[in-house]
Amino acid sequence: MGTLCMDLFCAALTTICELVLPLIMRYITNEGIRDLAALSVKTILMLGALYLVLRIIDGIANYYMAYTGHVMGAKIETGMRKDAYAHLQKLSDTYYNNTKVGQIMGRITNDLFDVTEFAHHCPEEFFIAAIKGIAGFAILAMINLWLTLIIFVIVPVMVLSCMKLNRKMKKAFAAQRYQIGELNARIEDTLLGQKVVKAFTNEDMENQKFDVDNHSFFGIKKETYKYMGAFQTTTRMFDGVMYLAVVVAGGIFMVRGMILPGDLVAYMLYVTTFIATIRRIIEFAEQFQRGMTGIERFLQIMDAKIDIFDEPGAVELKDVTGDITFKDVSFEYPDDHNQVFENLNLTIRPGEKVAIVGPSGGGKTTLCNLIPRFYDIDSGEISIDGKNIKSFTLKSLRQQIGIVQQDVYLFSGTVYDNIVYGSLNATKEQVIEAAKLAGADGFIRELKDGYQTYIGERGVKLSGGQKQRISIARVFLKNPAILILDEATSALDNESEYEVAKSLEKLSKGRTTITIAHRLSSIRNSDRILVLTQEGIAEEGNHEALMEKKGIYYQFYTMADRLK
Incomplete structure (x- = not known):
């Protein structure tokens, strides 16, 4: 607030300098015409010295506005971006399922750039305009009231015309911002999938799709520039009308002795x-509209509802044994209302190894996503160690759950950075030990820079098996009480699958483990196997019991054997 007040004070100082010059010129002109001999060099030098001092003050004040004012705007932008990013971390999967990442990136980068200029210039520009408008009207009215009224009658017509064009510009800028997000999303999608594009030789098709979005963006910008051109032309036309009024009306008033020549000179300078x-x-309206559009799009992120949050009185989850219970659980996805579970009941004992199999769309991954509260259930209760998971803080709940997925996500950075992500306070020795347990230490040391090897975006420089073992090392370092393996080996070749399976076997020891698998041979040794269908849990038991039953599991298993 102090910076803003100082910025406005400096804006007032620069305005004073502009208002004083016409008064100096008025005095010199009128005195020269009335009695040139009475206008001494000393008086002129004193007025010149006064104006020089004012210009020095103006320079200092303008520097403060240009530097500190912009820094103030940048601080606001930085704070807004921090708030937006923190809010995005709290949003559920439902939000990301329905929002393009390119749109989000545009809102927290490009849109907030314009907020910097808006936050700095908006207060000072309107403050300067208010001072000049009020002070200018008062001074001009003292010089000649009738001429002032003629000028100020034109102003409301000018403002109304410009406001109408302004509204159209605002819509055009909003459309422009949205289309930038669409372009970002298109570029991101294509570049991340560039191997698929090349594999299917669909470069021409992707170029055509990009051209459609690019030309759409061009059309929106063209529309924006049309309104900008109309806007600027309108202001220039009204400028000419105001100058014409001063020249014609002022000239007539001077001829009739209603205004002195010096007053007319001052009047023209003020006008x-x-x-x-x-x-x-x-003209600042363009920047104003950009800033307002940026703020509106920022608020759209901040207004996005946080679906998953800590309940009042939530406590930390500690000393977990790993007992998991689903009691009459019903769930449907919030965005498409697709019913997945209805009155599902399931109990997993501490340290038990449970495998879940079943047809696609049966809810295997969804069931696992409900335990760490990636989604909240509609009714029923999920409990850990006899307590509702909603009674625990999200952070402590998720700290006790380790997840290894088929689609491994590694961050851009080094091997070490990705393993230590499992426990940021871990020592180097602990990281190496986790890699050894995951069977990753050997190949890591063979890499160019060992643990400091840069692996590229999403780990593109590593094989599928290497990425999977690094993700397992990350979970080893986290040391969770509950382990979820979501088809962790289904995308690997036989050799990599064997190595990863050994790592997973080590990882699951002493932990409650839930495994989702399509390769049924990998779950034969599970304590219990659940067959999950759209109707719920259709079968359960160990491998031998389910094979003897010759039901759904038997059909899956024998079919897998025939396909070998």
């Missing part, structure tokens, strides 16, 4: 300053 101010405010 020039006033017109420049109006033009600056009107």
